Amino acid sequence: MSENKRIFKEVRKWYKYAEPFMIAFDNNNYLTINGPNLLIVHAEDYTEIKKIKPKSLQVVEELLYNEEGLNKEELELQLIFLRSRVPFMAHNHIIYKQKNKHYFKMIRDEIVTVATKGITGFDSPMQLNSTQESAHVYQSLWNILKIMEPAFGNTEIYHKILEEFKASKKLLFGSNFEDFDRYAFIKNHTNKQLQLLAEAFKVWKIDMAENAALNPYAENLFQKDFFNLNHFAPQGTPPISSERIALGKQLFNDKSLSGRGDMSCATCHVKEKAFTDGHKLGMGKNGIQLQRNTPTLSYAAYQRTFFYDGRGDGLEGQIVGVTNNENEFHIDLETLEEKVKNTPKYKIQFDSVYESKINSRNIRHAIATYIRSLSPFDSKFDQNMMGEENSLTTQEIKGFNLFMGKAACATCHFPPVFNGTVPPKFTESEFENLGITKTANFTHPILDDDPGLFYPYEVEERRGFFKTSTIRNVELTAPYMHNGAYNTLTDVLNFYNLGGGAGMGLEVPYQTLPSDELQLNTNDIEAIIAFMKTLTDAEY
Numbered sequence: 001m002s003e004n005k006r007i008f009k010e011v012r013k014w015y016k017y018a019e020p021f022m023i024a025f026d027n028n029n030y031l032t033i034n035g036p037n038l039l040i041v042h043a044e045d046y047t048e049i050k051k052i053k054p055k056s057l058q059v060v061e062e063l064l065y066n067e068e069g070l071n072k073e074e075l076e077l078q079l080i081f082l083r084s085r086v087p088f089m090a091h092n093h094i095i096y097k098q099k100n101k102h103y104f105k106m107i108r109d110e111i112v113t114v115a116t117k118g119i120t121g122f123d124s125p126m127q128l129n130s131t132q133e134s135a136h137v138y139q140s141l142w143n144i145l146k147i148m149e150p151a152f153g154n155t156e157i158y159h160k161i162l163e164e165f166k167a168s169k170k171l172l173f174g175s176n177f178e179d180f181d182r183y184a185f186i187k188n189h190t191n192k193q194l195q196l197l198a199e200a201f202k203v204w205k206i207d208m209a210e211n212a213a214l215n216p217y218a219e220n221l222f223q224k225d226f227f228n229l230n231h232f233a234p235q236g237t238p239p240i241s242s243e244r245i246a247l248g249k250q251l252f253n254d255k256s257l258s259g260r261g262d263m264s265c266a267t268c269h270v271k272e273k274a275f276t277d278g279h280k281l282g283m284g285k286n287g288i289q290l291q292r293n294t295p296t297l298s299y300a301a302y303q304r305t306f307f308y309d310g311r312g313d314g315l316e317g318q319i320v321g322v323t324n325n326e327n328e329f330h331i332d333l334e335t336l337e338e339k340v341k342n343t344p345k346y347k348i349q350f351d352s353v354y355e356s357k358i359n360s361r362n363i364r365h366a367i368a369t370y371i372r373s374l375s376p377f378d379s380k381f382d383q384n385m386m387g388e389e390n391s392l393t394t395q396e397i398k399g400f401n402l403f404m405g406k407a408a409c410a411t412c413h414f415p416p417v418f419n420g421t422v423p424p425k426f427t428e429s430e431f432e433n434l435g436i437t438k439t440a441n442f443t444h445p446i447l448d449d450d451p452g453l454f455y456p457y458e459v460e461e462r463r464g465f466f467k468t469s470t471i472r473n474v475e476l477t478a479p480y481m482h483n484g485a486y487n488t489l490t491d492v493l494n495f496y497n498l499g500g501g502a503g504m505g506l507e508v509p510y511q512t513l514p515s516d517e518l519q520l521n522t523n524d525i526e527a528i529i530a531f532m533k534t535l536t537d538a539e540y
Contacts, residue, residue: 248370280484284327399531420468435501
């Protein structure tokens with residue numbers, strides 16, 4: 001068995017050498033070969049439901065490191081698949097058509113991948129060899145850049161980037177997973193590399209495409225325009241402007257637009273509570289209790305699906321769900337449109353901002369534009385990562401390092417938004433089954449019975465799955481979880497520390513959260529909470 005583990009580490013090393021190419025030019029195979037050991041369910045309608053068992057290096061790792069013994073038959077099936085996949089990839093992996101800008105985008109995306117996933121244990125959950133493996137990535141990036149030397153060598157910026165890759169490799173290669181200082185690495189190396197690349201693109205006159213999720217000229221993982229915000233809006237959406245934001249804010253706060261004229265978006269999404277409402281479950285019209293906790297709208301722009309069960313497609317689509325809900329706005333889009341048309345102040349503003357077109361599409365777009373503006377990236381943590389402050393305490397830095405390492409929080413809450421939108425492509429939002437309990441009584445736990453993603457297609461393997469929300473502004477958004485079961489962040493951390501519902505002995509067959517206890521002590525938990533509180537935006 002020890003020899004198998006040694007060989008597996010060698011395989012992982014060569015996979016990490018190839019990872020930049022796979023993410024950039026063969027992303028589907030990257031997602032397959034590096035995928036977690038979780039059942040994949042594709043449900044388009046009631047008659048077309050596909051359930052795919054994972055076949056990946058992560059599955060092999062869990063088989064090799066299973067304390068209950070090796071399932072040789074399953075291991076052989078995994079190896080047969082992987083053996084066949086590699087030559088298939090080599091045959092179909094055409095790289096000679098790419099231009100320099102494609103390789104530099106590849107390098108940049110891999111730098112982001114290491115910082116947001118590579119050093120967290122995301123793809124090495126059993127070995128916890130992530131920091132060592134990330135050293136192999138930087139060796140690969142160094143090799144790639146050396147090959148490009150004839151085109152860009154003999155320049156100061158070129159050698160600075162090479163030296164940065166070399167320094168990062170050295171730092172990672174000699175590291176221990178639990179002790180590695182991820183805060184210092186991202187602040188002093190990831191961000192420096194992004195800055196150097198942005199400078200290089202300008203010096204070398206490389207025209208980087210600006211239509212992807214990330215701003216190719218961003219110089220810091222935590223700067224406000226790290227993302228290309230327009231990329232997260234539906235195709236053909238009018239551009240964001242201060243006038244549209246201002247109009248959307250008025251509509252957001254206007255109670256007259258609801259069916260009874262007594263509820264606005266702000267009724268349930270209160271600014272002072274980071275656009276939540278402070279209730280265990282949302283409160284609808286006439287004080288009717290809704291099914292789930294009211295989620296924050298802070299940083300909601302950087303999600304791919306909306307509502308806890310993902311039934312909303314885009315912010316504009318989410319607004320339709322709220323207006324049509326009989327316990328919320330209870331109004332159809334046609335009537336909403338007429339209300340806006342009959343309000344003189346809106347007619348003047350729409351004349352200016354939407355070329356006189358008052359229709360439900362533009363109304364929803366204005367509100368969505370305002371919501372998209374609720375992402376300032378100006379918290380204490382952001383300011384420190386940007387080098388504008390040096391005010392984080394030792395406890396807060398320790399908390400970040402635990403969050404990104406031992407506590408495994410960042411394997412689902414990916415920086416810089418700390419939600420479930422998966423880097424580096426940021427094209428999908430994760431859903432997890434944590435085995436949430438009905439209350440914070442973990443001595444006598446009772447499993448929550450909300451079906452989550454089970455509906456509408458009634459797929460049992462999706463029961464209890466919910467979208468991973470952002471933890472930005474989390475100190476203002478209690479109570480927590482989709483059912484509002486936990487009143488404090490300490491409750492939340494204790495739940496995770498115990499291994500979720502399955503870790504407490506509940507039957508949660510498809511739980512995605514590892515059921516092993518995290519072994520966090522009281523000081524660890526306090527440090528993680530201290531870090532999370534540094535993500536509160538400056539305006540609060």
